[in-house]
Amino acid sequence: MSNDAATAIPAVDGPQGPQQELPTHGLGASLPPADARAKTEGTFPYAADLWAEGLLWAAVLRSPHAHARVLSIDTSAAAGMPGVRLVVTHADVPGEATYGRTVADRPVFASDLVRHHGEAIAAVAADHPDTARLAAAAIAVEYEVLEPVTDPEKAFAAPPLHPDGNLIRHIPLRYGDPDATGEVVVEGLYRIGRQDPAPIGAEAGLAVPRPDGGVDIYTASTDPHTDRDLAAACFGLGPDQVKVVVTGVPGATGDREDPGFQIPLGLLALRTGCPVKLAATREESFLGHAHRHPTLLRYRHHADAEGRLVKVEAQILLDAGAYAEASSESLAAAVAFACGPYVVPHAFVEGWAVRTNNPPSGHVRGEGAMQVCAAYEAQMDKLAARLGLDPAELRLRNALATGDILPTGQTVTCPAPVAELLQAVRDFPLPALPMDSPEDGWLLPGGPEGAGEPGAVRRGVGYALGMVHMLGAEGTDEVSTATVKVHDGMATVICAAVETGQGFSTLARQIVQDTLGIDEVHVASVDTDQPPAGPATHGRHTWVSGGAVERAAKMVRTQLLQPLAHKFGMSTELLQITDGKITSYDGVLSTTVTEALEGKELWATAQCRPHPTEPLDGAGQGDAFVGLAFCAIRAVVDVDIELGSIRVVEMAVAQDVGRVLNPAQLATRIEAGVTQGVGAALTENLRTARGLVRHPDLTGYALPTALDAPDIRIVKLVEERDVVAPFGAKAASAVPVVTSPAAVAGAVRSATGRPVNRLPIRPQAAVAAS
């Protein structure tokens, strides 16, 4: 009963089989991260720990209004304060006044208009952080407060909040026959709240001016090259004059350190000629970075009498906040996966992403896919109830498989073991009821010594199937470059893929160990002098950067073995390297890597570029995705039906992973994803009132604690290799986030008999209907 997920992994039939001893290095081994010890002991340096001689501290003045005209900015009082070195506003931005990852629509500093609570207006550099904050507060800004547009449904008709208009993107997906109807029709309206990525370390950075007039920015960027390009454009400098050096990343489930923090920092360093440090407060972090899109969804599912889906009609409205950010891509995912991993002959989905004066929305893992998953799975539960079918059985009847066609017209060519995943979680034994195992102690909803009363607790079980795409979609040029160096029996990997906790640097070591037989592998730190590897999102680095590392390692291997192979008159394929020793297939040759190197250094650089995709067309059709990953989760919850308090007892997860590259790391990624999903289902919602963020702190924004995290049982990892992916592996982090909230909602639905059409689930929605 008490075995945890990590120990549950070896029970899964892996390539080694259950009997064999587990490998300690190379692919398939549970190699621990190289920095695990330093991070556990608290000695690992993050950006907030950086220091430079003579540094100044930055503070940013942020808008207290969600929507206001800026009439005047008077910085004289602030600039005159003792200890203040410089105050900058929009007038001091030498290059582009606006930036953006997709559309350059976001001002570095608001000039005439603020469009969301917390928008940057000015920045101060001073010799003490308190001085900087006080000076920022002393900047006199005269506002004319405007009516904020906070209801995305009203954004269509509202006066434009931005010169680009309020509609960021509209996708009208049309697939099949619009007149098709089913014998059974269910409808629903669903609302998904605003989840914050809430990284454990808030944004921080250090900018150091260079003698050549450029600037180096040390920060925990997850997309350093894009950040560099955006910052350089705003500074009016060439990309070669700005360098982003990536420091340790203290948690990243979305884009980190967005340029809104880096650009004021670099600007202050350039203008003062001094190093400048910025460490955001938790409040600034909540106000400044991008959140998950709050979403409004309307659904109508048609099915035949046997429960086979006939048609899905949906309207999906994403609240993008004031700026475009990643909303276009989020919308594409939401529309494309609006029906879920089910076979749907006819689909009509309208998706919109609109501007409002709410906090900015952007990339948070599983974006788009998570919101629709909660809605289509609620619809599947409704359909099952209407037809009197078991919810798992209804899902099995509609499960997607390889060769089926998505509503975007794209054929699913990768493994899609959806039915197998669902069967695995359905057949896994349910957790014991407290009355059957009283010795375990029952943690009631409400916590230990809480108000929970066993007589008021009902248990519920819910199922959900989720899917995500991997890598950038819709024609994004995906490419990563990696270099592998071997010298003196030790290998080094140089790749600009940022280790965000997803495990890339551990994977890179495993790949080199596997290919070159060298155990000691060092992964270099990342800066923008290296060739780009793309943002650390959508499982990109496991696939693209991992692929690049493998190719480079293979090239080094060939360079190493070629002379030997030539000398012995055999091909390099007949030689193998293990534990630093080179042996031939017949045992004639036996030498060490160090000897074969003869003191030389071997270098190789390679690129990986997956097959191209295409944008969704005017009818939402196109081969937009490189690969897909699937997950099935069965949630078991206890609900106190009088108080509406909910505790997730267990999450049974079966996931389509392609190939297990590092079992321990994979388990932690799935556990982290499920826990983030449980947060989105129950507590995580950054609340606003008229566009103003309420309680931007970790007391008001309740993350799951250890007591809220359920038992996570990884019951099956389906290892059906994806032939187009390097190693056949699929990204594992995002799809549990997508699937968990829907599973929890389903379980609460079954425990309470209430519809549960809003996430996070409010207590009043989980009180039994009386």
Place this chain on the structure above:
Amino acid sequence: MTLPATLGEAVAALSAMPAAVPVAGGTDLMAAVNKGQLRPAGLVGLGRVNEIRGWQYQDGHALLGAGLTHARMGRPDFAALIPALAAAARAAGPPQIRNAGTLGGNIVTAAPTGDALPVLAALEADLLVAGPGGMREVPVTHLLAGRELLGPAELIGHVRVPLLHAPQVFLKATGRTGPGRATASVAVVLDPARRGVRCAVGAIAPMPLRPLEAERWIASLIDWDADRGLAPEALTAFGEYVAAACIPDPPGEEPLPPAVLHLRRTVAALARRALGRALS
């Protein structure tokens, strides 16, 4: 920052520097300082004032030092004395907060969600306030309601709580299973000597609310000389009585908004459960 060793020294230090702020656990004060909301000109640390870190007995009452931490109050020996206060202290947050946060700090912060406050209100606790003019007594409810305020250089030294030798229950509803702020909390204490039930509801108003009529009504139903049991219907009625007293129907036809209605149901369930546990 000064670190007095006695309450008298602390009062003297505050008198000498009126702009200084006393600090004990600092779980509220330092968070406000870190946020930049508060910039005290000086601090008077109470961590070395040993006389307020424990408790003593005084004619049927306990004199609790204002410097008692939540962690200390949560321990079994304290729970045997004042069970509801111990339960509130254990529920008051994660271990780091409970190790630092103090009883006196909980009172002077007077946050609506302060977990000790409904318990102190139900116990009708009195505060012993030390100041330049000597010691004075203030009922805790007077301070929380703003009827009496702490004067310059005044400090809460002790909290006088009756020892009732009877069951007491504190229950709180929160948004998550782990530690969290109360959305509503209820303290129920039995006073067999005076044949009374006292109840206070926390977190739903700026200060704890006492449903006095509901207390008197339910006390009159209890057979104090026998097993003190009540029928489930009476418990339910008590819960609804308490909830309706604390969250009354608005005048006119307008019904309560759903969120408030849920809060009222939560209070009713908590009060019913708390009394049920106290009488079982």
